[in-house]
Amino acid sequence: MASMAVQLLGFFLGLLGLVGTVVATVLPHWRSTAYVGSNIITATAYMKGLWMECVWHSTGIYQCQVYISLLALPQDLQAARALMVLSCITSVLASLVSVMGMKCTRFARHSVIKSPLVLSGGVCFICAGLLCLITVSWTTNDVILDFYDPFIPSGMKYEIGLAVYLGFASAFLSLSGGMVLCWSSSPDRSQRPPRMQRSLPLSAPPPFNPIYPPAPPYKPPEALRDNRAPSFCSASSSGYRLHDYV
Template identity: 40%
Template sequence: MATTGMQLMGLILCIIGWVGGALVCAMPMWRVTAFIGNNIVVAQIIWEGLWMTCIVQSTGQIQCKVYDSMLALPSDMQAARGLTVLSMLMCALSLALGVVGVKCTKCIGVNSLKARVARISGAIFAIAGFLYLVPICWTAHAIIRDFYDPHVAAPHKRELGPALYVGWVASALILIGGSLLYAGSSPPGMPGSPTFSSGDSSPRRAASQVKGYV
C-alpha cells in the first residue's frame, strides 16, 4: 500500500536536489585555478563552468564571460551540458507527476492509478539523478587526471570546484528521494499485503458445509 510519509519525504528530497542541481548547472565554479609551487600568490583566480568562465581579481572584482561558441567547446563539456539539462527537465516532469500521484492530493480519484503515477515519478527521478551524476563524476575524473599528468603545464591545471561537491549532494538527494517515492507508492492489492476475509469463511462455517455435503 502507498505510504504518505515516504512519498512526501521522497518528493521533498527530490525538490531540494532539483533546485541544487539547477544552481550547480548555472554555477561557474566547476573548475578552479590550482595553486602549485610558486603559483600560490597570483593576481587572479580562474573559474570555469559549463556556460561561462570567470576571472576573480585580487581586489575582489569578478569578470565573467559566456563561451563564444558551443561547437568550439570540448566534447566532454558538450556532453555535460546535454546531460545536466536533460536531467533537470526530467526532474521537472517527475515533479509534476509526483504531485499528481502522491496519496495526499486529490488530482486523481483512483488510488491504484495514483500509486502507479507516483511510482513512475520516482523511477524517472532516480534515472535523472543518475544522469546528473555522470557529468559530475566525469568532470572530477578529468580534473584529477590532468592534475597529476606531468605533461600538463602548471598554469593549465585545475582543482575540483565547489560546484562539483554540491552536485554530488544534489544527485544523491534526487536518487534517494526517487527511491523513497517509488518504494512508498506500491499499488493496492500487490502481493505481500495481508488480506482478511469475511466471517463467512470461518472454520466453523466451513465445517458445517462439509457436514451438509456428507
C-alpha cells in the same frame, strides 16, 4: 498516514535534488585555479563552468564571459552540458508526476493510477540523479587526470570546484528521493479488501417439505418372503395337484 509521510519525504528529497542540480548547472565553479608550483599568485583566480569562464580579482570584482561558439567547445564539455540539462528536465518531469500521484493531492483521488504515478515519478528522479552523477564523476576524473599530468604546465592545472561537490550532493538527494518514492508506491496490505467468507445458515433447515408427503416406511425382506406368485414348475398351482391331470 505513514505512507503519505514517506511520500512527502521522498518528494522533498527529490525537490532538493532538483534545486541543487539547477544551481550546479548554472554556476561556473566547476574548475578552479590550482595554486601549485610557481603559480602562487592569489590575487587572481580563474574558474570554468559549463556555460562561462570567470575571473575573480582580490578587489572583489567578478568578470565572466559566456562561451560564444558551441562547436568550438571540447566534446566532454558539450556532453556535460547535454547531460545536466537532461537531468534538470527529468527532475522537473518527476516532480510533476509525483505531485499528481501522491496521496495528499486531490488529483485522481481513490483511483488505481495513484500508485503507478508515484512509481513513475520515483523512477524519473532516479534517472535524473544518475545523469547528474555521471556528469560530475566524469568532470572529476578529467580534473584529476589533468592535475597529475606532468606534461601540462602548472598555470593550466585546475582543481575540483564547488559546483562539482554540489552536483554530487544533488545526485544523491535525487537518488534517495526516487528510491523512497518507489518504495512508498507499493500497495498497502492493511487497505486490501477482506476475503469473502461463507455465511453459515442462521437456523437449521426443516426436516421435510410439508407440501410433499413423507416416503413410506421401509419393510425388511422377511415380510415379503411368503408373498410370491405361484409358478408353473411348482408342485401345486392354484390348489390343484399335478397328478390329477395325469
